[in-house]
Amino acid sequence: MGEGRGFGKTILFGEHFVVYGLPAIASALGSTTTAKVEKADVQGYELIDNRPETPGYKERKKKEYEKLIENVINFMGVKEGIRITLGGKLVAASGVGASAACAASLARAINDEFQMNWDDDKINEAAYEGEKGPHGTPSGIDNTAAVFGGLLRFKKNLEGGPNTIEKMQIREPVEIVLADSGKTSSTKEVVDDVRKLKEEKPDEINPVFEEYKSLAEEARKALIEFDLQKVGQLMNKNHGLLQKITVSNSELDEMVGIARDNGALGAKLTGTGRGGLMQALTPGKELQKKVAKALEEKGYAVFRTKIGGN
Numbered sequence: 565m566g567e568g569r570g571f572g573k574t575i576l577f578g579e580h581f582v583v584y585g586l587p588a589i590a591s592a593l594g595s596t597t598t599a600k601v602e603k604a605d606v607q608g609y610e611l612i613d614n615r616p617e618t619p620g621y622k623e624r625k626k627k628e629y630e631k632l633i634e635n636v637i638n639f640m641g642v643k644e645g646i647r648i649t650l651g652g653k654l655v656a657a658s659g660v661g662a663s664a665a666c667a668a669s670l671a672r673a674i675n676d677e678f679q680m681n682w683d684d685d686k687i688n689e690a691a692y693e694g695e696k697g698p699h700g701t702p703s704g705i706d707n708t709a710a711v712f713g714g715l716l717r718f719k720k721n722l723e724g725g726p727n728t729i730e731k732m733q734i735r736e737p738v739e740i741v742l743a744d745s746g747k748t749s750s751t752k753e754v755v756d757d758v759r760k761l762k763e764e765k766p767d768e769i770n771p772v773f774e775e776y777k778s779l780a781e782e783a784r785k786a787l788i789e790f791d792l793q794k795v796g797q798l799m800n801k802n803h804g805l806l807q808k809i810t811v812s813n814s815e816l817d818e819m820v821g822i823a824r825d826n827g828a829l830g831a832k833l834t835g836t837g838r839g840g841l842m843q844a845l846t847p848g849k850e851l852q853k854k855v856a857k858a859l860e861e862k863g864y865a866v867f868r869t870k871i872g873g874n
């Protein structure tokens with residue numbers, strides 16, 4: 565039996581802007597998705613999906629995952645029937661890179677089962693193909709974080725050449741809180757809407773992209789200098805820019821407000837938006853607990869984790 569895993573991730577800065585070639589910063593999470601692959605007497609593949617989920621996620625994403633799995637299988641040239649078993653602690657939800665973690669773990673497990681000896685760059689290519697199922701035109705940041713882990717700055721090469729992947733180090737891992745809006749959104753739809761908005765209202769939207777460009781540089785510097793106050797402020801600013809491109813919603817805005825009111829250094833949506841997750845920067849166990857509790861009291865499911873540690 566072949567086995568593999570893929571990291572969940574959170575985007576600290578730059579979701580959506582990354583699609584247009586601007587740099588984004590993502591961190592792998594401690595939780596992973598695991599895949600087991602074994603040859604089986606079936607047509608194509610059989611899927612046993614034991615991942616924990618946000619209610620309704622798997623059903624809503626069924627078709628997209630079918631494409632994801634087919635893409636990975638085809639890209640890796642698997643001709644035999646296989647049984648795929650997904651598991652691990654990463655909760656399948658919008659915003660944690662669940663599909664990318666699945667694609668990465670599957671590619672690694674196929675590589676293991678069929679002794680293909682692919683290196684991480686090739687595995688990343690396979691995971692990217694998989695991501696096209698749920699995303700349509702993925703930037704590549706999710707699968708890169710899922711395959712390589714760690715904290716990374718990612719810049720898509722719009723000419724089709726290799727993307728820029730910079731591994732970043734911070735002084736020590738920092739506590740964050742992720743909170744779930746309970747809504748599952750479609751990355752493809754939301755990315756399409758941003759594209760339309762950009763085309764229809766360039767005078768309004770292009771300046772937002774310009775603003776993000778300088779924010780991205782400041783964010784990189786603040787992280788390297790471990791200036792967490794500044795990182796938090798920039799997260800708040802990034803959330804404001806995401807609101808302007810219409811990818812936030814009332815639940816995300818409410819969660820961001822609760823996190824800030826309870827002392828988070830900064831808070832923003834993470835990932836696709838219009839559902840999925842909010843992330844708050846809460847250095848230290850005490851602050852993390854306080855912010856998590858406040859969100860839970862309002863009925864939101866929370867995950868406590870760290871960035872910069874995997």
Ligand code: PMV
Pocket residue numbers: 578579580581582583658659660661662699701702703704705706751755834835836837840
């Ligand atoms: O919702 P997630 O975690 O899959 O993140 C999507 C990130 C986007 O920037 C919106 C799309 C992309 O391909 O980078």
